[in-house]
Amino acid sequence: MKLFFICWMVTYDLYLVSCKIKIRTNIWGNNMAKKKTKFMCNDCGYESPKWLGRCPGCGNWNTMIEEVEIISKGPRGAFQHSTSTTQKATPLINVETMEETRITTEMGELNRVLGGGIVQGSLVLIGGDPGIGKSTLLLQVSALLSNKGHRVLYISGEESVRQTKLRAERLGVKSPELYIYSETNLEFLNQTIEEVKPKFVIVDSIQTIHHPEVTSAPGSVSQVRECTAELMRIAKTKNIAIFLVGHVTKEGQIAGPRILEHMVDTVLYFEGERHHNHRILRSQKNRFGSTNEIAIFEMLHGGLKEVLNPSEMFLQERSQGAPGSTIVASMEGTRPILVEIQSLVTPTSFNYPKRMATGVDQNRVQLLMAVLEKRMGMLLQAQDAYIKVAGGVKLDEPAIDLAVLTSIVSSFKDQAVRATDCFIGEVGLTGEVRRVTRIEQRAQEAAKLGFKRAFIPASNLGGWDFPEGIQVVGVETIAESLRACFNDL
Numbered sequence: 138m139k140l141f142f143i144c145w146m147v148t149y150d151l152y153l154v155s156c157k158i159k160i161r162t163n164i165w166g167n168n169m170a171k172k173k174t175k176f177m178c179n180d181c182g183y184e185s186p187k188w189l190g191r192c193p194g195c196g197n198w199n200t201m202i203e204e205v206e207i208i209s210k211g212p213r214g215a216f217q218h219s220t221s222t223t224q225k226a227t228p229l230i231n232v233e234t235m236e237e238t239r240i241t242t243e244m245g246e247l248n249r250v251l252g253g254g255i256v257q258g259s260l261v262l263i264g265g266d267p268g269i270g271k272s273t274l275l276l277q278v279s280a281l282l283s284n285k286g287h288r289v290l291y292i293s294g295e296e297s298v299r300q301t302k303l304r305a306e307r308l309g310v311k312s313p314e315l316y317i318y319s320e321t322n323l324e325f326l327n328q329t330i331e332e333v334k335p336k337f338v339i340v341d342s343i344q345t346i347h348h349p350e351v352t353s354a355p356g357s358v359s360q361v362r363e364c365t366a367e368l369m370r371i372a373k374t375k376n377i378a379i380f381l382v383g384h385v386t387k388e389g390q391i392a393g394p395r396i397l398e399h400m401v402d403t404v405l406y407f408e409g410e411r412h413h414n415h416r417i418l419r420s421q422k423n424r425f426g427s428t429n430e431i432a433i434f435e436m437l438h439g440g441l442k443e444v445l446n447p448s449e450m451f452l453q454e455r456s457q458g459a460p461g462s463t464i465v466a467s468m469e470g471t472r473p474i475l476v477e478i479q480s481l482v483t484p485t486s487f488n489y490p491k492r493m494a495t496g497v498d499q500n501r502v503q504l505l506m507a508v509l510e511k512r513m514g515m516l517l518q519a520q521d522a523y524i525k526v527a528g529g530v531k532l533d534e535p536a537i538d539l540a541v542l543t544s545i546v547s548s549f550k551d552q553a554v555r556a557t558d559c560f561i562g563e564v565g566l567t568g569e570v571r572r573v574t575r576i577e578q579r580a581q582e583a584a585k586l587g588f589k590r591a592f593i594p595a596s597n598l599g600g601w602d603f604p605e606g607i608q609v610v611g612v613e614t615i616a617e618s619l620r621a622c623f624n625d626l
Contacts, residue, residue, distance in 0.1 A: 176201040237425060240336075240378075242281045246434065246443045249472075250418055251403065252426015255337070258376040259425065260369050262343075262398065264383040264391040265407030270416055270436055271382050274407065275339050276301075276308060277440050278380075282337055283312035290335035294321045294345030308440045321355065323348045323364055330371060340368065342382035344392060356384075361393035365400055398422065409436075410529045415444060417530070420470070430470030448475040448586055451528040457556035461548030464559045464588070465540035466579035467532050473575070473582040475559070477527040478537070480544040485521045496526025497541060498533065505542045505564060512568035512615065515549060536573040538564035539592065539618060546619055554622045557589035568615050572596040580604055592618050 176185045179202055183194030192200050239254030248254050251261070265271050272293075279289045293301050298319050305311075316333055320326055323346055330338060340346065347355040348363045365381070372379045381401065383391040391398060398404050402424045409416035418432040433450070434441040444450055452475060456462060461480040466473050478497075485491065494502045502524050509515045522545060526532055539562035547554055561579050563571040573579075576597040583591050584604035595611035603609045612618040 173205070175204050177204045178202075240282070240287065242278060244278065244281065244432075244443060245445075246432035247278065247418070250405065250420045250426075250430045250432045250470075252423055252430075255378050256402070256425045257336075257378055258372055259402040260365075260372045260379050260381065260400070261403040261405065262381045262383050262391065262401040263405045263407060264385050266385060266389075266409075268411075269407050269409055270434075270441060271407050272296075272304070272341055273308070273436075274418070274434075274441055275341065275380055275382065276304060276310060279315055279337070279339055280305070280308065280310040280312060283314040286314065287337060288314045288316070288333065288335045289337045289339070290316045290318060290330065290333050291339045291341070292318050292320065292326060292329075293341050294319070295341060307438075321345050321347055323367055327367070327371065330375075330377070335377065337378050337380070338371075339380045340382065342384055343368075343397075344384045356392070358394045361397055365397055369400055408531075413529050415450065415529070416441065427470055431472070448473075448582060451476050451530065452586070455527070458553050460551050460553045461544055463540045463544040463547065463554060464583075465532075465537045466559055466561050466583050466591075467534060467537055468575050468579065471575075473578045474530075475582060475586055475588075476530055476532065478540050478544045479525045479527055480541070480548040481523040482517070482520050482545060482548040483523075485519055490517075490519060491521040491523075493522070494524045496529070496531050497524060497537065501538070502541065502545075504566075505538060506545060508564060508566060508568060508615070509542065509545065513546075513619065515546070517545075517549065520549065535563040535571075536561055536579075538562060539570060539615070542615060543618065543622060546623065550623055550625070552623050555590065557587070558622065559583040559588045559591045560618070561591065562594045562612070562618075564615060570594045570612050570614060570618065577601040580607065580609060583607060592621070 176188050177183070178192040178194055178197070179200045180197050181192065181195040183192050185193075185201065188201050188203070190201075191198050237256050239256055241248050241254040255261075263271055263275070276291065279291050283289045291301065296319065298317050301317050301319070316335065318326075318329055320329070326340075326346070343361060343365060344356040346364045347360050348367065351359050351363050353359045368379055368381070371377060383393070383397070386392050391404075401422075403420065404422040406419045406421055407416060408419060414436050416434045416436055418434065420426070420428055420430045422428060423430075433444040433447045435444055452464070455477050461482070463478050464475055465478055466475050468474075492499060492503050492506070502522065506517050506522060510517050524541060524544070540560035542564055543554060543560050561573060561576065563573055565571055572594050576593055580591050580593070581604050584607040588607055590608045590610060592610050592612055595613045598609070598611040610621065612621070
């Protein structure tokens with residue numbers, strides 16, 4: 138009896154396993170993509186379900202080639218640029234290239250950030266904090282493009298048509314080629330684009346648009362991914378430049394999946410502080426130009442105004458002759474900008490000294506102070522240090538090391554450096570001053586603004602002409618630079 142029961146249980150288990158295999162086989166078989174064979178003419182593109190010796194379209198003989206069309210019922214692909222017909226691999230030397238046609242606006246700063254103008258068929262993502270001016274910037278761009286005769290469709294998912302009209306009146310936007318549409322359904326947006334046939338489309342914002350076939354709420358990961366994929370397909374197939382406005386999280390990153398930034402062609406961040414009038418448009422990704430380019434605007438009542446000379450704006454409130462103040466020529470993309478770095482070093486009242494930094498990396502500041510302690514013998518262990526980049530700019534390149542280090546020493550010694558000195562260079566752990574890029578442009582910018590002396594790495598001295606009116610001093614170590622600036626070192 139026991140043996141019979143064991144045999145029965147084994148047989149039942151085998152039966153269950155076979156049923157599961159059958160079910161999985163059926164599921165996989167139903168989900169597999171179906172293949173459809175068709176024949177296409179090489180000369181005129183005529184399609185036929187069967188092979189024909191003579192093409193009915195153009196009348197040529199033996200031009201029909203078999204094509205396999207895959208019809209899948211699975212999930213939609215995110216990176217869909219064209220139709221579902223299969224393409225053959227092509228040698229690189231046989232691929233025809235053409236110059237990307239760009240449309241320039243009257244905003245020179247925006248053109249430079251985008252790499253020289255707006256590329257047709259590109260997808261641009263603009264992110265930024267709420268109230269920073271994203272919608273204002275894009276509405277101004279829409280007005281400039283429509284005034285040149287280009288048809289622009291402004292899709293607002295957050296504001297009504299009347300609200301957009303009020304903002305346009307405040308900015309002085311009046312153009313018959315600028316169309317306003319308030320909708321969040323992606324199907325209706327596609328229909329409107331087919332009817333209006335615009336050259337530029339602005340979607341404000343991508344987090345409010347929802348795909349009717351996706352069941353999740355607007356702004357979710359799947360909704361943002363599918364809506365962006367559909368808009369990218371429209372941009373690539375119809376050669377329309379589309380601007381997307383993206384919300385940001387508390388950490389300052391664009392909300393939604395990370396694939397959103399991978400899918401688009403250009404990612405721009407609109408930065409700025411509420412207490413300052415200037416705004417910075419920074420390029421973090423650009424397939425048609427250089428990255429890390431910045432454009433500086435000033436927020437006024439009538440909209441955003443370009444700042445053509447940002448160095449002068451950052452230095453106009455500088456307190457000359459104050460200890461702890463130094464000037465650095467920093468590169469933002471391809472543009473040199475002179476920025477003031479301020480330091481305040483005071484004796485600490487705690488067991489652990491404070492290190493605070495605004496606009497620069499705090500870990501970098503601690504590293505430079507450790508180099509000063511070790512290589513220059515300065516007792517900074519019992520000192521609080523506060524470092525700030527004046528004007529609300531964020532600097533992240535290594536060429537600012539020498540300026541930050543000199544600023545700390547100036548505050549610690551309570552001795553001011555010359556108001557006409559500029560410091561450029563990367564500092565290593567052994568105290569050496571290392572080579573930096575684009576040194577000629579940095580020195581020219583410093584000379585243009587009236588600086589008389591520039592401290593640069595000694596390895597950057599050869600191979601370029603010094604600008605007139607400025608003395609270029611090459612230093613190999615931080616000791617050389619500090620002895621030239623301070624008397625008691």
